[in-house]
Amino acid sequence: xxxxxxHVVITGAASGIGRACATRFAADGARVVIADLDGxxxxxxxREIDARAVRTDVSREADIATLVATAEELGGPIDLFFSNAxxxxxxxxxxxxxxxxxxxxxxxxMAHGSAPLLAGGLLDPDExxxxxxxxxxxxxxxxxxxxxxxxxxxxxxxxxxxxxxGMRGLLRQARDQSPPA
Numbered sequence: 001x002x003x004x005x006x007h008v009v010i011t012g013a014a015s016g017i018g019r020a021c022a023t024r025f026a027a028d029g030a031r032v033v034i035a036d037l038d039g040x041x042x043x044x045x046x047r048e049i050d051a052r053a054v055r056t057d058v059s060r061e062a063d064i065a066t067l068v069a070t071a072e073e074l075g076g077p078i079d080l081f082f083s084n085a086x087x088x089x090x091x092x093x094x095x096x097x098x099x100x101x102x103x104x105x106x107x108x109x110m111a112h113g114s115a116p117l118l119a120g121g122l123l124d125p126d127e128x129x130x131x132x133x134x135x136x137x138x139x140x141x142x143x144x145x146x147x148x149x150x151x152x153x154x155x156x157x158x159x160x161x162x163x164x165x166g167m168r169g170l171l172r173q174a175r176d177q178s179p180p181a
Contacts, residue, residue: 001136004029007075009067011058012085014041020125021082021132023049028133033071036085058085080136083113 008025012018014036022045026032032051036042039055046053052074056067071078123131128145135143144150156163 001080001139003080003133003136006030006079007033007071007077008080008082009033009035009071009078010082010084011035011056011067014038014045017125017128018082018084019045020129021084022051024126024129024133026051030080031075033067033074035067035071058083082132 003025006029008022008030010018010022010025010032013022013032013034015038018034018036022032022034026049032046032049034042034046034051034053035056035058036045036053037055037057039053042053042055045051052071054067054070057063068078068081123146131145132143135145144153152163
């Protein structure tokens, strides 16, 4: 898909990867709608790239429905909906705060599904934006910006029990490295 002239909605687009993708999409000629919980920052990004902004809490189904309706009113049918919003959430375990866990679940899973948290090093938001644009141009169904992610997905499918044990290990490691509350 060529981005020029396409109507694109991006959640979590006021900062990080979402902002980098929004900037890149707009530079490639897309009509962009910036959606973010932080309405002021969304408006600022929208002004920078000549886009529209809609304050949206993706953990609320009603907000997502409003986002889609508003985006369609502003720019017609949506060609690409990029569910980018995500939150880190609180450290897990029995001490985890229920409200924080619920928010992480709503945003990271219910709003669009999640991806592995760690994959052998972090990518710069601009690198992710470049990979996303390349994936869109090639009309790939699944875009995996980090090279190691495809290996992890294949391993998960081939050996789910070993993969789950590895994920448990990553969670234990993250909890051990978390500062005390």
